[in-house]
Amino acid sequence: xxxxxxxxxxxxxxxxxxxxxxxxxxxxxxxxxxxxxxxxxxxxxxxxxxxxxxxxxxxxxxxxxxxxxxxxxxxxxxxxxxxxxxxxxxxxxxxxxxxxxxxxxxxxxxxxxxxxxxxxxxxxxxxxxxxxxxx
Amino acid sequence: xxxxxxxxxxxxxxxxxxxxxxxxxxxxxxxxxxxxxxxxxxxxxxxxxxxxxxxxxxxxxxxxxxxxxxxxxxxxxxxxxxxxxxxxxxxxxxxxxxxxxxxxxxxxxxxxxxxxxxxxxxxxxxxxxxxxxxxxxxxxxxxxxxxxxxxxxxxxxxxxxxxxxxxxxxxxxxxxxxxxxxxxxxxxxxxxxxxxxxxxxxxxxxxxxxxxxxxxxxxxxxxxxxxxxxxxxxxxxxxxxxxxxxxxxxxxxxxxxxxxxxxxxxxxxxxxxxxxxxxxxxxxxxxxxxxxxxxxxxxxxxxxxxxxxxxxxxxxxxxxxxxxxxxxxxxxxxxxxxxxxxxxxxxxxxxxxxxxxxxxxxxxxxxxxxxxxxxxxxxxxxxxxxxxxxxxxxxxxxxxxxxxxxxxxxxxxxxxxxxxxxxxxxxxxxxxxxxxxxxxxxxxxxxxxxxxxxxxxxxxxxxxxxxxxxxxxxxxxxx
Numbered sequence: 001x002x003x004x005x006x007x008x009x010x011x012x013x014x015x016x017x018x019x020x021x022x023x024x025x026x027x028x029x030x031x032x033x034x035x036x037x038x039x040x041x042x043x044x045x046x047x048x049x050x051x052x053x054x055x056x057x058x059x060x061x062x063x064x065x066x067x068x069x070x071x072x073x074x075x076x077x078x079x080x081x082x083x084x085x086x087x088x089x090x091x092x093x094x095x096x097x098x099x100x101x102x103x104x105x106x107x108x109x110x111x112x113x114x115x116x117x118x119x120x121x122x123x124x125x126x127x128x129x130x131x132x133x134x135x
Numbered sequence: 136x137x138x139x140x141x142x143x144x145x146x147x148x149x150x151x152x153x154x155x156x157x158x159x160x161x162x163x164x165x166x167x168x169x170x171x172x173x174x175x176x177x178x179x180x181x182x183x184x185x186x187x188x189x190x191x192x193x194x195x196x197x198x199x200x201x202x203x204x205x206x207x208x209x210x211x212x213x214x215x216x217x218x219x220x221x222x223x224x225x226x227x228x229x230x231x232x233x234x235x236x237x238x239x240x241x242x243x244x245x246x247x248x249x250x251x252x253x254x255x256x257x258x259x260x261x262x263x264x265x266x267x268x269x270x271x272x273x274x275x276x277x278x279x280x281x282x283x284x285x286x287x288x289x290x291x292x293x294x295x296x297x298x299x300x301x302x303x304x305x306x307x308x309x310x311x312x313x314x315x316x317x318x319x320x321x322x323x324x325x326x327x328x329x330x331x332x333x334x335x336x337x338x339x340x341x342x343x344x345x346x347x348x349x350x351x352x353x354x355x356x357x358x359x360x361x362x363x364x365x366x367x368x369x370x371x372x373x374x375x376x377x378x379x380x381x382x383x384x385x386x387x388x389x390x391x392x393x394x395x396x397x398x399x400x401x402x403x404x405x406x407x408x409x410x411x412x413x414x415x416x417x418x419x420x421x422x423x424x425x426x427x428x429x430x431x432x433x434x435x436x437x438x439x440x441x442x443x444x445x446x447x448x449x450x451x452x453x454x455x456x457x458x459x460x461x462x463x464x465x466x467x468x469x470x471x472x473x474x475x476x477x478x479x480x481x482x483x484x485x486x487x488x489x490x491x492x493x494x495x496x497x498x499x500x501x502x503x504x505x506x507x508x509x510x511x512x513x514x515x516x517x518x519x520x521x522x523x524x525x526x527x528x529x530x531x532x533x534x535x536x537x538x539x540x541x542x543x544x545x546x547x548x549x550x551x552x553x554x555x556x557x558x559x560x561x562x563x564x565x566x567x568x569x570x571x572x573x574x575x576x577x578x579x580x581x582x583x584x585x586x587x588x589x590x591x592x593x594x595x596x597x598x599x600x601x602x603x604x605x606x607x608x609x610x611x612x613x614x
Contacts, residue, residue: 043465044465044466044467045466045502046498046499046502047498048494048495048498048499052332072465077329077332085355085357087358090358090363091324091363094324094325094326094327094363097308097325097327098327099327099329099332099333100329100332100333100337100341101341105354105355106352106354107352109352110337113334113336113337114332114333114334114337116334117331117332117333117334118332121331121332
């Protein structure tokens with residue numbers, strides 16, 4: 001699977017996440033954006049080869065900024081890791097139409113399982129994704 | 136006063152029905168062959184057509200689309216002596232108003248007839264304002280997609296369960312979102328459950344939520360998506376992926392609007408509107424017992440079948456223009472122009488991955504032509520160009536082998552390949568069908584037998600090349 005990962009560079013959450021999916025995703029297939037700006041800029045390049053976009057959102061401030069990218073993220077298969085499990089945040093997160101929601105205080109097991117399933121399905125959709133590569 | 140056409144080979148039946156219609160204060164006309172029926176339907180403006188299935192010159196069901204397509208868009212009531220459930224299904228799917236089995240009594244005819252009149256009257260009385268649907272990125276004006284817009288409007292006006300079917304990339308999620316956006320629930324939540332991406336265990340906990348300690352890792356209780364969708368729309372994408380246990384549980388949710396989160400002893404309720412989508416044939420899955428019939432019945436209160444892109448190829452240009460502008464905006468670059476042959480290639484390609492494959496190809500082309508103002512076919516992904524090149528080579532080989540057409544070319548005036556191919560094909564087709572009708576002396580049944588084509592298809596081609604009119608001028612076509 002080709003993954004675009006958003007994880008803040010100030011702490012090690014992103015690295016932890018990458019380690020947790022090590023056995024199912026080749027590190028070279030993970031593209032990392034460490035700031036909201038670089039995430040927004042990434043969408044100025046082809047995105048059709050991304051199988052999933054994983055956003056590790058560490059606080060409300062980041063979450064609000066992510067919401068401003070709604071339009072850019074609208075066609076991506078989003079896996080959200082939200083800062084906390086409260087109704088307001090989850091309700092707003094649903095407006096991004098994510099495929100899966102998890103939370104920072106949970107383990108990465110769910111996200112891992114989703115990526116595994118996406119990986120297993122990928123062969124079926126190869127034709128649609130056949131239009132070149134972007135890495 | 137309404138106009139009624141009766142197409143039936145039984146003359147006494149025709150007489151009885153014309154009389155009946157007359158007694159109701161309307162005008163009735165009859166035809167005793169399908170060919171005659173089509174002629175009458177094209178000449179007049181009918182509100183209702185009674186159409187017999189078993190006719191001496193063919194099967195009435197085959198001309199149903201032709202009749203529906205005439206100027207007055209009449210309602211067609213199928214009449215048959217030997218009704219079958221398959222025949223009834225074909226008739227209704229092709230837009231028949233009703234399917235009646237002989238013997239007919241005046242009572243049996245009067246009820247559907249008066250309902251049609253009532254319906255047509257109400258249509259005339261209501262000057263409906265044009266409905267401005269929010270289509271949100273759904274592009275197209277072909278007949279196939281316009282039919283889907285009608286269903287979209289119908290779905291938006293009700294809270295019935297909707298099943299959207301279609302191949303991968305046809306826009307099922309866009310339609311689901313558009314139904315929600317045009318409904319009275321538009322300001323409520325639209326909750327997506329991506330069954331294709333979630334493993335079974337996660338679908339269950341995502342849908343129903345769980346209590347603290349319900350399973351390993353459930354260190355907090357969590358609300359499920361069904362509850363989150365309360366008052367809004369729940370969109371189950373790729374519902375065909377649900378396993379048997381989940382199908383059973385979800386059926387109960389649909390029936391009772393109540394469910395029990397994992398590990399909970401209490402039931403909670405949620406009142407949501409369901410839209411489901413699939414690229415699988417759930418009917419076939421039900422026959423193979425991999426999808427519950429009772430769940431399928433619940434889902435398909437309203438079904439929207441999205442056409443593959445190859446069946447609405449006339450929309451390709453509009454879709455390409457729309458998405459090119461959108462992608463360019465995202466890239467922060469000025470939108471691109473198109474060379475004429477760029478669209479020709481797009482329209483000649485098959486698009487097995489549908490709109491999604493097209494937008495991916497456009498994104499690829501735009502990034503290949505990032506600093507160029509115009510998109511040419513050379514910017515398209517290599518796999519598409521190779522496929523198109525192969526197709527064009529084999530086609531030209533066939534043409535030159537069979538017709539020696541190359542002698543007709545004057546080098547400076549070589550047309551585009553597409554123009555050339557269309558012209559040659561049209562010319563050959565026209566010659567074939569003219570000769571066919573000459574040979575059969577206008578006998579359409581015989582022409583169908585020889586050509587191996589169905590009546591509807593034959594009429595469509597004859598109409599396309601104006602051969603019916605030409606043959607009528609030289610001697611009316613007959614059966």
